[in-house]
Amino acid sequence: MTDTLIPIFDGHNDTLLRLVLGKTGGGAGSFFEQGERGHIDLPRARKGGFCGGLFAMFTPSRISEGEELELSPRDPANFAPVSQAVAEPFTQRMIDMARSLEERSRGTVVIAHSIAEARRAMSDGKLAVILHIEGVECLKTDLSNLHGLYQAGLRSLGPVWSRKNDFGDGVPMSFPSSPDTGSGLTEAGENLIRACNTMGIMVDLSHITEKGFWDVARLSTKPLVASHSNVHAICPSPRNLTDAQLEAIRASGGLVGVNFHVGFLRTDGQQNAATDLDQIVAHTDYLLEKLGEDGVAFGSDFDGCTVPDGIGDVTGLPHLIDRYRLAGYGEELIRKIAAENWLSLLARTGI
Known part of the structure; x- marks a missing residue:
C-alpha cells in the first residue's frame, strides 16, 4: 500500500440510519470515536481517505432501535410498505442527526448544499456530507414538503427502495432475477422527476425497476445515475444494471457507483465476505468499457451491506485502490473513480 491517500468521495452509505437506530455503537457522539463495528466514523474515514459522500436517509419497513438491521430477502416484513406519516418524522430524525x-x-463535518461547498470542505480537510433520501415515502404526493427538505440540504434522492410506494416500484432482493420485476413510475413519480430536474436534485436509479428506469430516462433532462449498483451480466441480481441500461446511462453522460455488497458482486450472489477484491475490479472493468472513464465511481453501501473482508470498513479503501493499481489502472483514472467523477456529475446535475 502506498503512503499517499487518494481522496475519496463515495456515492452511498447508510451511516445516518446506523447512528439514529443506535445499532453497532450508534449515536452522534460515537461518530467522533474510532469504533470496531459498523463501517464509518470520522477517525476511520480519515485513515481511509474518505473525504465526503452522499449520506442516505432510509426508513426501514420495521424499525428496531438498538439492534442490527437485518434485511433478509426471505422475510417479506422487511419489504412491507411504509406510510408517509411514519417516514417523514423518521427522515427528520436523520436530518437532525446530520445537523448534530x-x-x-x-467545523470538521460540513453539510454541503452545493458542489462548490463540498469541494471547499474537502480541500480544507473536512468531511463533506451531501444528504440523499433512499425511497421517498417521506414525501407527500403533491410534493408540498419537498422544498423544505431541499432547504435542509437534500440534494439527491432515489424515488424507491426495494418496495412499492406512491411514486414507483422497486426491485426485490431475489437472485437470480431480471430487474424487470414490476411497474414503473406513477403520475406522482413523474411529477417528482420533473421537480428534481428543476430544483437541482439528483435522481438515483438504484433500486428502481427496469420499467421505472426507462420512465426516468424518458422524462429526465439530467444525466442518468445509479449511485450503488453493479453489472447484471456478471452478477444477475435485479439490483444490477443490464447492458441496455448502461448504454442509456452513457448516452446521458451519467454515472454508476460500484457497490461493494458481496451479494451484488459475486456470480453466485452469495453473501460471503470472503470475496476477493478482484470481483470489484471485474465490475469496474466492465463499467469502464460500457461507460468510459468519466462514468464510473464508488457507491460503497457502507453501513448497509456486507463488504469483502479485503476492505472490511472505510479504512480498507486504500487496499482497493492498490488492487486497481495492480490491475493496471493509472493514477489519473483512479482519482476520477475515487472522487472526481462524482463531483463532476453532481455539478452537471445542477447541485
Missing part, C-alpha cells in the same frame, strides 16, 4: 454531527464536529 455538523454542530459537534467543531
Whole structure:
C-alpha cells in the first residue's frame, strides 16, 4: 500500500440510519470515536481517505432501535410498505442527526448544499456530507414538503427502495432475477422527476425497476445515475444494471457507483465476505468499457451491506485502490473513480 491517500468521495452509505437506530455503537457522539463495528466514523474515514459522500436517509419497513438491521430477502416484513406519516418524522430524525454531527464536529463535518461547498470542505480537510433520501415515502404526493427538505440540504434522492410506494416500484432482493420485476413510475413519480430536474436534485436509479428506469430516462433532462449498483451480466441480481441500461446511462453522460455488497458482486450472489477484491475490479472493468472513464465511481453501501473482508470498513479503501493499481489502472483514472467523477456529475446535475 502506498503512503499517499487518494481522496475519496463515495456515492452511498447508510451511516445516518446506523447512528439514529443506535445499532453497532450508534449515536452522534460515537461518530467522533474510532469504533470496531459498523463501517464509518470520522477517525476511520480519515485513515481511509474518505473525504465526503452522499449520506442516505432510509426508513426501514420495521424499525428496531438498538439492534442490527437485518434485511433478509426471505422475510417479506422487511419489504412491507411504509406510510408517509411514519417516514417523514423518521427522515427528520436523520436530518437532525446530520445537523448534530455538523454542530459537534467543531467545523470538521460540513453539510454541503452545493458542489462548490463540498469541494471547499474537502480541500480544507473536512468531511463533506451531501444528504440523499433512499425511497421517498417521506414525501407527500403533491410534493408540498419537498422544498423544505431541499432547504435542509437534500440534494439527491432515489424515488424507491426495494418496495412499492406512491411514486414507483422497486426491485426485490431475489437472485437470480431480471430487474424487470414490476411497474414503473406513477403520475406522482413523474411529477417528482420533473421537480428534481428543476430544483437541482439528483435522481438515483438504484433500486428502481427496469420499467421505472426507462420512465426516468424518458422524462429526465439530467444525466442518468445509479449511485450503488453493479453489472447484471456478471452478477444477475435485479439490483444490477443490464447492458441496455448502461448504454442509456452513457448516452446521458451519467454515472454508476460500484457497490461493494458481496451479494451484488459475486456470480453466485452469495453473501460471503470472503470475496476477493478482484470481483470489484471485474465490475469496474466492465463499467469502464460500457461507460468510459468519466462514468464510473464508488457507491460503497457502507453501513448497509456486507463488504469483502479485503476492505472490511472505510479504512480498507486504500487496499482497493492498490488492487486497481495492480490491475493496471493509472493514477489519473483512479482519482476520477475515487472522487472526481462524482463531483463532476453532481455539478452537471445542477447541485
